[in-house]
Amino acid sequence: MTPTLFQALQAARRAKRPVLLATRLSDGAQALVGPDGAHGANLPEAVVAAARQALAEDVARTVEVEGARWFLHPHNPPxxxxxxxxxxxxxxxxxxxxxxxxxxxxxxxxxxxxxxxxxxxxxxxxxxxxxxxxxxxxxxxxxxxxxxxxxxxxxxxxxxxxxxxxxxxxxxxxxxxxxxxxxxxxxxxxxxxxxxxxxxxxxxxxxxxxxxxxxxxxxxxxxxxxxxxxxxxxxxxxx
The missing domain is CATH 3.40.50.720 (NAD(P)-binding Rossmann-like Domain)
Incomplete structure (x- = not known):
């Protein structure tokens, strides 16, 4: 995880904002997704939709989109x-x-x-x-x-x-x-x-x-x- 992404994740957690960390398993590329969509990343629309659903359900999951597997990890407030x-x-x-x-x-x-x-x-x-x-x-x-x-x-x-x-x-x-x-x-x-x-x-x-x-x-x-x-x-x- 890049320092910028880590800082953004920590800031969201401190502010008690729901956020999900999406990781492409093939190369480790990562992005953050909130309830209103992705921020600072160009993710496939299907990944964003799956991430928002995982965030709403508060359940981590792996999805496959366009031949790439993504791990979706929600970080919801308590x-x-x-x-x-x-x-x-x-x-x-x-x-x-x-x-x-x-x-x-x-x-x-x-x-x-x-x-x-x-x-x-x-x-x-x-x-x-x-x-x-x-x-x-x-x-x-x-x-x-x-x-x-x-x-x-x-x-x-x-x-x-x-x-x-x-x-x-x-x-x-x-x-x-x-x-x-x-x-x-x-x-x-x-x-x-x-x-x-x-x-x-x-x-x-x-x-x-x-x-x-x-x-x-x-x-x-x-x-x-x-x-x-x-x-x-x-x-x-x-x-």
């Missing part, structure tokens, strides 16, 4: 799960995410709930959600889940998430609760098509009842959205 509310469902959800590649942060200013004893090994943020979300800066590799049922905590987090590139936004609550929530967020200036980004009631329809089951339904929906799988109706209408 996956993050930002949970608002240190509640029982969050306790079940937090350990499920790391094996799936997600770094977890739980936001809750209520220090009696957000403790290391209840969330061992999990990053805890005791700031109010608007401050915490501004500092965390959700991006296209972030999922945001609100679980408190308290508009003072959930609404600022959802407001921030809707103004971000978060790939998944979910909120716990019944259909009635969600309708009231949407009305409040609309009053903050969010259009209907923006509000449609919120998954609420949250989770896949697996008949979840217990906190671990609801957490499983939420995590399954996050993975399905990330992988662009076909989704079914929400899992639970929590009170």
């Amino acid at each position: 996956l993050r799960l930002i949970v608002v509310g240190a509640v029982h469902i969050a306790q079940a959800l937090a350990p499920m995410a790391p094996p799936l590649g997600f770094a977890v942060t739980v936001i809750d200013p209520r220090r009696a709930f957000a403790t290391g004893e209840r969330f061992p090994g999990v990053a805890l943020d005791h700031r109010w959600p608007d401050e915490a979300m501004a500092a965390l800066g959700p991006d296209g590799r972030s999922a945001v889940v609100t679980l408190t049922h308290d508009p003072k905590l959930d609404d600022p987090a959802l407001d921030a998430a809707l103004r971000s590139d978060a790939f998944y936004i979910g909120a716990l609550g019944s259909r009635r609760t969600h309708a009231a929530r949407l009305a409040r967020l609309a009053a903050l200036g969010h259009a209907p098509e923006t509000l449609a980004r919120i998954h609420g009631p949250i989770g896949l329809a697996i008949g979840a009842e217990t906190a671990p089951e609801i957490a499983l339904a939420i995590m399954a929906e996050i993975v399905a959205v990330r992988r662009r799988a076909t989704l079914v109706s929400p899992a639970r209408e929590a009170a």
Whole structure:
């Protein structure tokens, strides 16, 4: 890898920009490809298309184009799960995410709930959600889940998430609760098509009842959205 290419790759990783390193196996020629195409290189269009797909799927692969084999290696920013509310469902959800590649942060200013004893090994943020979300800066590799049922905590987090590139936004609550929530967020200036980004009631329809089951339904929906799988109706209408 040339010093210029290495510096460009490192700069993209520091800035948390998705980028893919394409290497022609016959001679080691390399180029970087982002979601909007190749930069500083004249790659065959089929290589760029395959690279963008590999980047979106976050899967390395080898492709053959015009008789040449290319190795496509995505360098995506880390996956993050930002949970608002240190509640029982969050306790079940937090350990499920790391094996799936997600770094977890739980936001809750209520220090009696957000403790290391209840969330061992999990990053805890005791700031109010608007401050915490501004500092965390959700991006296209972030999922945001609100679980408190308290508009003072959930609404600022959802407001921030809707103004971000978060790939998944979910909120716990019944259909009635969600309708009231949407009305409040609309009053903050969010259009209907923006509000449609919120998954609420949250989770896949697996008949979840217990906190671990609801957490499983939420995590399954996050993975399905990330992988662009076909989704079914929400899992639970929590009170």
